[in-house]
Amino acid sequence: MHEESGPSWGMRGLRKWLRTAPETRDELLRLVQDSRRFLEPDTVAMLEGVLDLPATKVREVMTPRTAMVSLQEDDQLLDILHVLIESAHSRFPVFSSDQPDNVVGILLAKDLLPFLKDQLVRVDIRTLMRQPLFVPESARSDQVLRMLKNTQTHIAIVIDEYGTTSGLVTLEDILEEIVGEIEDEHDNADEEAQFIIPDPEHSAANSWIVQALTPIEHFNNILNADFSDDEVETVGGLLLQEIGLVSDLQGQTVELGKWQFTIMEADARTIHLIRAVHQ
Template sequence: MQEESSPSWGMLGLRKWLGAAPETRDELLKLVQDSRRFLEPDTITMLEGVLDLHATKIREVMTPRTAMISLQEDDELLDILHVLIESAHSRFPIFSADQPENVVGILLAKDLLPYLTEPSTKVDLRALMRQPVFVPESARSDQVLRMLKNTQTHIAIVIDEHGATSGLVTLEDILEEIVGEIEDEHDIEEEAPLIIPDPKHDTANAWLVQALTPIEHFNDTLDAAFSDDEVETVGGLLLQEIGLVNDLEGQSVELNDWTFTILQADARSIHLIRAVRK
């Protein structure tokens, strides 16, 4: 006669842990962490990620304004196709031509397919773009995840307290908080933030800095003391001071005992900066 299968020691232990129902989120998180001997490490990590979403503000997850790949509503088709090919993204925020701080729509790359046979065709992005979804920087990640799921949307525009665009967040960004980095065939390994001495400057107190360098990294490397409470990158720090202007390249900003000069930029974002300590 075949013996009746009995629960494993691991399952018995897990049932014992689950015997006392947790009453708070912290108790539940502790229960998950105490269950490491019964569950796979990846499972523990995902459970912790789910529980942490409640305490994670969307500003911590978003792609900042300076790193957004975007379009403008009066862009020509050939320019748009260049951005699509270079970025390999499938969704693009579209900024207003009159109010460059404001996103007025979302373009899905697939909506351009009928025009690819005639690249010289005039395309009206206003007729193709979808209605954007806006969320505040202070929104919780679990709330935004639920909203994106309910609206069947993959991207949301993050706005600051003044209504200006501060970044964007995608469904993938939030899911990565749960399951870890999701890489596809278009993902490339990002280079480390660049801070090097400027060989063309006549002082030893000058450096070339990538705009996406985190302020914390800049502070640690060059013994500076800039706040990252409102913006996270050096490029964001400069945009916060000067706003969006028609020609970012060549603009200079005096902050504390530093002079920042924008060396490379396009119409929507900063790429390379010279930082000079006075």
């Protein structure tokens, strides 16, 4: 007796299963989840991701402003070269020098390559910027994906209801909602996003060196703290929220409850390294 192959039986079974057309998104989602016997687990997961996109607001997948690697329109090439190299990003939002809350363009790192041969040449990055794509925080992820595709853009600036920059979202961010985490050679969450070590310059057990991009939740878990992450997500963002806009971040000290934070390394707009001392 001849047995039908598994894939052939599976496709016939799936067609039979789909004869009853779902009437709502939830019914379709349940149908996809019930089809695990016919489809590979990764396929089911991707279908679930696609169906979840309309219910996912872009604010849920964006990189918040406190974690953005950005430039300023009056920056000089020699001053930002280390940012381009260390971040390993290919696209950078450029903020206005007069209105520090507003993004005025997107700079592609590849557009600076012709000028690297002669670093003495003065480069006006305003002449190299691309027009930014703006999307509201409330936009659905599937809508933003369509906009990025239609405009052939890989990055969008997310603005709040007052028109202020609240973050950025990339094509990769949205695709990861469908296919899961996409890691590349520059991803290193353990070393960058969750970097907490005992302070080597202070023998006291209550002093630590903390990467600014460390999530507040991780800081709380490791050091038994209780800082809120309702409004900001990172330790650096927590300090920026407290300090506000200042001209010189490095060396600033912030007292929060029983904790004293000292900014050890920072540039004009971003905190990089922090000393945290429990008093």
